[in-house]
Amino acid sequence: MTTVMSASASAEETAAAVPAPVTMAAALNAALADSLAADDRVVVFGEDVGTLGGVFRITDGLASRFGERRVFDTPLAEAGIVGTAIGMAMNGLVPVVEMQFDAFAYPAFEQVTSHLAKLRNRTRGRLALPVVIRVPFGGGIGGVEHHSDSSEAYYTHTPGLRVVTPGTPADAYRLLRQAVACPDPVLFFEPKRRYWSRETAVLSVDGPPVDRAVVRRPGKDVTLIAYGGMVATALEAAAAALEEGWDVEVIDLRSLSPFDDQTLTASVRRTGRAVVVHEAAGFAGYGAEVAARLTEQCFHYLEAPILRVTGFDIPYPPPHLEKFHLPSTDRILDAIARLQWEGDNA
Amino acid sequence: MTTVMSASASAEETAAAVPAPVTMAAALNAALADSLAADDRVVVFGEDVGTLGGVFRITDGLASRFGERRVFDTPLAEAGIVGTAIGMAMNGLVPVVEMQFDAFAYPAFEQVTSHLAKLRNRTRGRLALPVVIRVPFGGGIGGVEHHSDSSEAYYTHTPGLRVVTPGTPADAYRLLRQAVACPDPVLFFEPKRRYWSRETAVLSVDGPPVDRAVVRRPGKDVTLIAYGGMVATALEAAAAALEEGWDVEVIDLRSLSPFDDQTLTASVRRTGRAVVVHEAAGFAGYGAEVAARLTEQCFHYLEAPILRVTGFDIPYPPPHLEKFHLPSTDRILDAIARLQWEGDNA
Amino acid sequence: MTTLAHPGETLSADGLLPSAAPLALIDADGRLTPEAAGELTLPAPGVLRELHRRMVLGRRFDTQATALTRQGRLAVYPSSRGQDACQVGAVLPLRDSDWLFPTYRDSVAVVTRGVPAEDVLALLRGDWHCGYDPYRYRVAPQCTPLATNTLHAVGLAHAARLQAKDQVALVMLGDGATSEGDTHEALNFAGVWKAPVVFLVQNNGYAISVPLAKQTAAPTLAAKGIGYGIPSLLIDGNDAAAVYSAVRVAVDRASAGGGPTLIEAVTYRIEAHTNADDATRYRSSDEVSTWLERDPIARLTAYLSARGLLDDAAAGRLAAEAERLADGVRERMNAESTVDPAELFEHVYAHPTAALERQRAALLAELQEQEPAS
Amino acid sequence: MTTLAHPGETLSADGLLPSAAPLALIDADGRLTPEAAGELTLPAPGVLRELHRRMVLGRRFDTQATALTRQGRLAVYPSSRGQDACQVGAVLPLRDSDWLFPTYRDSVAVVTRGVPAEDVLALLRGDWHCGYDPYRYRVAPQCTPLATNTLHAVGLAHAARLQAKDQVALVMLGDGATSEGDTHEALNFAGVWKAPVVFLVQNNGYAISVPLAKQTAAPTLAAKGIGYGIPSLLIDGNDAAAVYSAVRVAVDRASAGGGPTLIEAVTYRIEAHTNADDATRYRSSDEVSTWLERDPIARLTAYLSARGLLDDAAAGRLAAEAERLADGVRERMNAESTVDPAELFEHVYAHPTAALERQRAALLAELQEQEPAS
Ligand SMILES: Cc1ncc(C[n+]2csc(CCOP(=O)(O)OP(=O)(O)O)c2C)c(N)n1
Ligand SMILES: Cc1ncc(C[n+]2csc(CCOP(=O)(O)OP(=O)(O)O)c2C)c(N)n1
Ligand SMILES: [Mg+2]
Ligand SMILES: [Mg+2]
Helix, strand or coil: CCCCCCCCCCHHHHHHCCCEEEEHHHHHHHHHHHHHHHCCCEEEEECCCCCCCCCCCCCCCHHHHHCCCCEEECCCCHHHHHHHHHHHHHCCCEEEEECCCHHHHHHHHHHHHHHHCCHHHHCCCCCCCCCEEEEEECCCCCCCCCCCCCCHHHHHCCCCCEEECCCCHHHHHHHHHHHHHCCCCEEEEEEHHHCCCEEEECCCCCCCCCCCCEEEECCCCEEEEECCCHHHHHHHHHHHHHHCCCCEEEEECCEEECCCHHHHHHHHHHHCCEEEEEEEECCCCHHHHHHHHHHHHHHHHCCCCCEEEEECCCCCCCHHHHHHHCCCHHHHHHHHHCCCCCCCCC | CCCCCCCCCCHHHHHHCCCEEEEHHHHHHHHHHHHHHHCCCEEEEECCCCCCCCCCCCCCCHHHHHCCCCEEECCCCHHHHHHHHHHHHHCCCEEEEECCCHHHHHHHHHHHHHHHCCHHHHCCCCCCCCCEEEEEECCCCCCCCCCCCCCHHHHHCCCCCEEECCCCHHHHHHHHHHHHHCCCCEEEEEEHHHCCCEEEECCCCCCCCCCCCEEEECCCCEEEEECCCHHHHHHHHHHHHHHCCCCEEEEECCEEECCCHHHHHHHHHHHCCEEEEEEEECCCCHHHHHHHHHHHHHHHHCCCCCEEEEECCCCCCCHHHHHHHCCCHHHHHHHHHCCCCCCCCC | CCCCCCCCCCCCCCCCCCCCCCECCECCCCCECCCCCCCCCCCCHHHHHHHHHHHHHHHHHHHHHHHHHHCCCCCCCCCCCCCHHHHHHCCCCCCCCCEEECECCCHHHHHHCCCCHHHHHHHHHCCCCCCCCHHHHCECCCECCCCHHHHHHHHHHHHHHHCCCCCCEEEEEECHHHHCHHHHHHHHHHHHHCCCEEEEEEECCEECCEEHHHHCCCCCCHHHHHHHCCCEEEEECCCHHHHHHHHHHHHHHHHCCCCCEEEEEECCCCCCCCCCCCHHHCCCHHHHHHHHCCCHHHHHHHHHHHCCCCCHHHHHHHHHHHHHHHHHHHHHHHCCCCCCHHHHHCCCCCCCCHHHHHHHHHHHHHHHHHHHHC | CCCCCCCCCCCCCCCCCCCCCCECCECCCCCECCCCCCCCCCCCHHHHHHHHHHHHHHHHHHHHHHHHHHCCCCCCCCCCCCCHHHHHHCCCCCCCCCEEECECCCHHHHHHCCCCHHHHHHHHHCCCCCCCCHHHHCECCCECCCCHHHHHHHHHHHHHHHCCCCCCEEEEEECHHHHCHHHHHHHHHHHHHCCCEEEEEEECCEECCEEHHHHCCCCCCHHHHHHHCCCEEEEECCCHHHHHHHHHHHHHHHHCCCCCEEEEEECCCCCCCCCCCCHHHCCCHHHHHHHHCCCHHHHHHHHHHHCCCCCHHHHHHHHHHHHHHHHHHHHHHHCCCCCCHHHHHCCCCCCCCHHHHHHHHHHHHHHHHHHHHC
16 A cells, blocks of 8 residues: 555656556555546445545545545445435536445445436436445455445346456556546445455556456366456365366456447357356355356357356355355365266266 | 135135135235234235235235234345344244345345344354245346346355245145244245246145245156246146157245255266256356256266256346247247257267 | 533434424415414415415426326325425425435425426336436436435535535425434534434325334434534424425525434325325325325415415416427326336446446347347 | 524523533542542442442453454454443443443443343354344343434433333434434434433444544534433443433433433443454553553542452452353353254244245255265
């Protein structure tokens, strides 16, 4: 959280910087700073995002740099935050709000599903809501109950919302800036276990657009599909798989909704095998859509059913048990092994 | 809404009745009456469920028969209804609450996901919450916006909840009584377009248990999987398919969570083809789980990918357009036709 | 000991409680009330005549809409008959730059704001969700999920302040909607932000079938204001002069930087909740009769007539204007609606996604296939 | 005109507003307050000594827990240091049959209710979510989603009434939690149902970093009561005698069928929000010092000593008791925790589903495979 998030760097300065190690938290902070600097209409608000800079410090320094009219604390009420964001967007602002933890976005569920997602449609396109809701999601940080949920599936099933999640620091910057610029409401899921992961990068808004998946590692034997906090895990698994003789292609979805059929279908048709990974419970989870959809589009190319490696169908467990719950490289390798390779007699 | 729902019939009387035509609304009313009569701990409450008997009249006559301590109106607040139901269940009651329409359950989302679904788990099984939340769901009744949502997928993705939905009047009675008796929290989705559909039946709690799917029509060529309001549509489609030479097996899921793998897998392995139908938007909808799961379990038996016939990925449309959105028999027949039959050159 | 308080606590409740009884300017018999009406002042004669005219027109629109439900021309209609003074008194004090946030019940308010009747009825006819352009009239879509619009109003109002625009948001809600969590959050945000917003609660005594006594144990709904540091007014909601004056006071205060106001207008809905409701199940005809005697239009007619501000000729012209309005509504609602299935896929996102394009193509292909058959 | 009101509206606000300043019985210097303390009465000496003892024990538990976070023995700990009078004064007036609904902040209250310290800490250590049996102690699981527990308390209390059981529910919440919609809905349901429930708001001036002035514009949080027809009390939350007495009054009223009470206790959290928080980012050390001078234990110690109700010997014995408690906590928290991965699949439903059985089997197979390797 040093160079890049420096509160005095302008958008241009940031983009022109030489490659430097940057954490995802710093990249997100820079994206917010640069969005605020680039567009007067952008406002950032939520619980503790002002003076404190957020419990994860993602908004650190923004209130002092941009002032209390642009970056401010709200009363403690999530429906209130999203509901007022809708009204502000109606009046020409571009609100970027924070839900403190994933499970604490649930009180805003009605505002999100009945209004944020639908108002453009309900008004025949006259009322646009360029709102971004930032949601730190997922586990792996030893959080006590209600602090490690993965609720992306709820929002992906809600037409009218975009659901986006970065897997790397550079992408965190790019996707958040693109989300802020996007005329549609975006649920922006930040994998909290990766906030402090570093990457050496130049932060730039250029690159693959917000609705495209990217191949993080090309491979020919099997397509491993991941997003958010699981991208790094998938890459680890791919590295380990190589030792067992599998050349794994890793795709980072980035945009969960809409889904980038093109990139995914091309990969799976090529490899003939796929595994989807996410932390959320498997049942009726987002991976089901990925599997069902790619099976429809690639049926005759598939050598084996698309498998899912997910959290169990249980409430998120307590800290001392989370390691048993979370998808691990081992569990991903197991799934790859079950993909009915030649010579198998499965 | 005549014979069966008569407020004076006791559980035994109802069960002993001779077959008679009964609507789903009447069957549900009888199930509530018989549950109240059978178990002192049962209380029924919500918006307008007392004096008015509910906007769909499902609780008609219950307040006057069982009194204001058992059946009562609440202030207008859905989180309040579910949150107090949780507290009442903690203190020995069995609350059966009504959400007036599907979309109006969203304000209760946090109480449902963070507490109702999880409290048994969080307390290591010490705190059981035998709460039933009745939710009239789906469209087809010409309702204006927010009155026709299908939100079952959200709840099926939430471990700790049971999600149940009846397709016929007799099953509405049986499943609701079983749901009330169930020690787990149950989201009970009532297909409002079928409230006034009739069936000649004896209402009885006996029969397939709450967590089993049933074969509504045996067939050998293709498995058509439906639930709630789509069961009748699926049966119509099966009848029409016969004329085109397809012998369709129709399965009524009844329990969306947990999922009855056994019944479904047996059918799909036999037929080798399947179509899932629901009103809700397809993307990340419940049908994705059905398709992904059955593909995993039946991959080598499948002649074609499992197809989904669902609502489009749009907010529920206005009355004059809903017929274009809802799965129709034609659309189901189309999907069946696309299942790569011999002689096809698809 | 020194007084114990955190910064922000003022400890004094002064000036934050409503009056003990609802304030009125013109009583049910059309006479000026003898009591002091607090902050309220009688509007000028021209305003009173306009309030009267808009109520007569609004009432005619309302009865026409109810009639159209019986002919199956509207899917549903929630009448505001009896609440005419609130519908009109809420809207006339608003300036062009201000915003109105109505509910499903407030079609007459929306019409009074200038939205064409047929555009208002698009929703209830079933053609589309919101039939008008919110920006053109500065009227938010009529809101069905209860109380959710209160937060939108606060957000819009706060955004106006942040951008130094002189705009006030007026949000309408019912007695039932005050029980929802969103109302609380909206009042609280408005209080903290000193947002230029006016909350107008039409307390019509019922939320569908549930009477006020089962809705709240508060002495009055206006008494909720103090809990947010928001000044409140308790008024006779069947007195258009009082509603107009109260909203005026509130809009002026908001516009001057004085923050939000909570207004409780005590009124009654004469019709059932909607045409689909059977009100006899939960209220007596005696009760309805009592309230019919407090008719908002009759009392203003009486007042204006007694003062020579409304003669028979003017009343006749107004009746004719109302009939023309009703004719127009009837005519336009009797025309077949034209809806386009392809539009289903528009307006979901700024640009249709590839998946939506595919779904549209599939639907259009399906429709084309069916055409020759039918 | 006749007074316009719907059944349910009483129009009178009498007796529903809190006092102008927080009520105290014993001031910060340990002297009886000269002012009239409203409905509050000084507890008997035995009670005062017990309040003192429990505060000393609670404080020791609390500092020990904070110390354990530094050693990595607890995942997190939200300290209630400074709020000791509320923690203890809320619990001692409760009868066995009553229920306590605490938050994450209220571990000392839960310990005071009799739950073993190590069972309380299971959550914060990371072994399981709720480490105690709620029915055994009639203590709900400590609640993290803010304000949601207020509704559970109202439901439980109403169920008691429906079943004619004499039980009162006391729910604890913070100043920040009062902003959530659930608090509003809970107060409203409680008012309408006349539920035997006590709302105890510990107003410690902050919700994490957000000060009260950004949380509400209400003159006091207690002033919210009138909006629900609920009598309220504003008290000095650092005076254990006042807290005890206020809760006592409220519990008695509830038990006698008089319905709910809202109590605002003005207090301060001396530590950061949790060990993970850095409070210097949002508050001054001066402010903390001021509140350190209002220490709840010191004032009761002073009072009891001055009256000969606490001598050095007794204080010494108490200190020793507190050390023993801390030793026990340390010892048990230093032992390795034993968690069983197979338990993950229990308690999701009354009986594990077939799918959960399969998932359990898969996990156990995986663990078995790994064993020889490691
Ligand atoms: C969140 C939500 N819950 C339930 C409903 C169903 N509903 C529609 S109107 C209504 C009663 C509203 O009463 P009130 O706020 O007093 O307004 P009124 O209809 O009397 O104008 C109810 C329960 C809804 N629209 N939204
Ligand atoms: C619904 C919800 N939103 C946000 C949070 C995150 N959070 C935990 S504690 C807290 C502040 C609570 O302040 P207050 O109610 O005053 O209690 P205190 O911590 O001061 O005791 C916040 C925002 C939460 N737990 N639940
Ligand atoms: Mg009403
Ligand atoms: Mg606090």
